[in-house]
Amino acid sequence: GAVVSQHPSRVICKSGTSVKIECRSLDFQATTMFWYRQFPKKSLMLMATSNEGSKATYEQGVEKDKFLINHASLTLSTLTVTSAHPEDSSFYICSAREAAGAGYTFGSGTRLTVV
Amino acid sequence: QKEVEQNSGPLSVPEGAIASLNCTYSDRGSQSFFWYRQYSGKSPELIMSIYSNGDKEDGRFTAQLNKASQYVSLLIRDSQPSDSATYLCAVRNGANNLFFGTGTRLTVIP
Numbered sequence: 001g002a003v004v005s006q007h008p009s010r011v012i013c014k015s016g017t018s019v020k021i022e023c024r025s026l027d028f029q030a031t032t033m034f035w036y037r038q039f040p041k042k043s044l045m046l047m048a049t050s051n052e053g054s055k056a057t058y059e060q061g062v063e064k065d066k067f068l069i070n071h072a073s074l075t076l077s078t079l080t081v082t083s084a085h086p087e088d089s090s091f092y093i094c095s096a097r098e099a100a101g102a103g104y105t106f107g108s109g110t111r112l113t114v115v
Numbered sequence: 116q117k118e119v120e121q122n123s124g125p126l127s128v129p130e131g132a133i134a135s136l137n138c139t140y141s142d143r144g145s146q147s148f149f150w151y152r153q154y155s156g157k158s159p160e161l162i163m164s165i166y167s168n169g170d171k172e173d174g175r176f177t178a179q180l181n182k183a184s185q186y187v188s189l190l191i192r193d194s195q196p197s198d199s200a201t202y203l204c205a206v207r208n209g210a211n212n213l214f215f216g217t218g219t220r221l222t223v224i225p
Contacts, residue, residue, distance in 0.1 A: 034213065043203065043217040044159070093158055095213075104149075104213060109158045 006107025023094035030096035121216035144209025
């Protein structure tokens, strides 16, 4: 089946630094990738949708200059949290879809802690 | 109004009983509906998908969809302690985005 690799699984960084999270589709070409954030005991919240080669579409309330998304190839999307603050500490999950109407495959998630 | 709403629970059922999880959604243009199971600290895993009105069964799981009522449910028969998790309802809306409910925490008591 389709596999999405996400790393790192855990990262601790200092306030003010930037962190990059990678999401790779291993055996399919992901035309669309999605980035979610999940706070403890809360549901997944869609942050942005990215299509290969295009600028990401951000959900309302998500700062595009803070959460930089790059989807330069059909198998790789990255999320960079810039100038991280403790309130950015969360569980970030990517998912990928091969084509419209296809199923979604989730990465294993990244636990970000900003100290 | 939230796109997808679920009762957050917790829902407790004894081992062997039927667990019933419910979900409503707001976008009438939604065409695809999913149930995910998420263990604490882990990524969601897909259990069921349903696209047309009626019931869809897969092993101990049955998904039910009623588009007129904008309602989707998941039944788990013969519940096992290993079924204890948070169950997320997800709906792909008319704009092709996937939205999740807040999840229902299920505890199966041995």
